[in-house]
Amino acid sequence: MVKLERFSEEKALVHEFGKYILEKQDSALADNADAVFNIAISGGSMNQALYEGLVNDKDIFPHIKWPQWRIFFCDERLVPFEDPQSNYGQFKKIVLDPLVHQGDQLNLGPTVYTINESLIGGGETANKKIAEEYASLLPASFDLILLGCGDDGHTCSLFPGVEYNYLVEEMARKVLWCYNSPKPPKDRITFTLAVVADAKNVAFLVKGPSKKAIMHDVLIVKNSELPSVLVNEIVGAKVTWFLDDTAGALIPQNC
Numbered sequence: 001m002v003k004l005e006r007f008s009e010e011k012a013l014v015h016e017f018g019k020y021i022l023e024k025q026d027s028a029l030a031d032n033a034d035a036v037f038n039i040a041i042s043g044g045s046m047n048q049a050l051y052e053g054l055v056n057d058k059d060i061f062p063h064i065k066w067p068q069w070r071i072f073f074c075d076e077r078l079v080p081f082e083d084p085q086s087n088y089g090q091f092k093k094i095v096l097d098p099l100v101h102q103g104d105q106l107n108l109g110p111t112v113y114t115i116n117e118s119l120i121g122g123g124e125t126a127n128k129k130i131a132e133e134y135a136s137l138l139p140a141s142f143d144l145i146l147l148g149c150g151d152d153g154h155t156c157s158l159f160p161g162v163e164y165n166y167l168v169e170e171m172a173r174k175v176l177w178c179y180n181s182p183k184p185p186k187d188r189i190t191f192t193l194a195v196v197a198d199a200k201n202v203a204f205l206v207k208g209p210s211k212k213a214i215m216h217d218v219l220i221v222k223n224s225e226l227p228s229v230l231v232n233e234i235v236g237a238k239v240t241w242f243l244d245d246t247a248g249a250l251i252p253q254n255c
C-alpha cells in the first residue's frame, strides 16, 4: 500500500516535501561525516519544488548537508546542457546556482552526476554509450528517488504503450537509451524499473488540474499498463505520493 500526502496550499506541499527529503537525508547520513546521500531527481516541475522546498525554505535549508549529496537524474534528454530541454541545465539554473549564495553566504554544493555531454549528437552508438556510462556511475541502490507523473502516466522516460515495452520491461540493465519519446526530444536516457525497484524510498510529486484524470487512473483504477502504477506495484510501501488538491480532485478523501 502506497502512502498518500495531500495539500491544498502549494507552500505547505513544498515544505512537507522538503521535510520528507530532509528525513531521508538524515537517515542515510546518520550524523556520519563520511556517509553520502544518494538521490535521483526528475525533470519538469520537480526543479521548482526542490528550489522552494529545500533552498528557499528557511527552516529546511540550514539542515541540508549538500556536500554529502550525490545527485543523479532519473532521465535526461540527449541535448547539450545549455538547451532548455536539458534536465541538468534546468536543475543547475533553478536549484544549484541559487543555492551557492543562499543566505548571503558561500555554500558548498552537492556532487551532481551528468551524462557525458561530449557524446551528444553522435548517433545510435554514442547514445547507447551515454546510457551505459551513466549506468556505470549509479550507486548500488538509491536512498531516495523523486519522480514525476505525466498526464499519460509516464514516469522517468518510461512511457505507456507497446512501442515503449523495450524500456518498461527491461529489468537487467539500469539505464537505457529511449529513441522514440512521444514528447520532445525523442532521444533521452532513462532509469529502468530495476533501479526504482532497488530504491530505499520513492516519492512522486504531482501538481495541477491536468493531472486529475491520470491520478484517478493511477491511484484508484490502478491500471497496470501505466508505468507509474508499475512503480507502486513494484516498490509498494516505500512509495509516497505528494499531491495537491487539484491533482487529487478525483481521489476520495478517505484514500
Ligand SMILES: O=C(O)[C@H](O)[C@@H](O)[C@H](O)[C@H](O)COP(=O)(O)O
Binding pocket: 041, 042, 043, 044, 045, 046, 074, 075, 076, 087, 147, 148, 149, 150, 154, 155, 156, 157, 205
Ligand atoms: O524529464 C522528464 O520528462 C521527466 O523526468 C518526466 O518523467 C517528468 O517527471 C514528468 O513528465 C512529469 O513532469 P511534470 O511534473 O513537469 O508534469
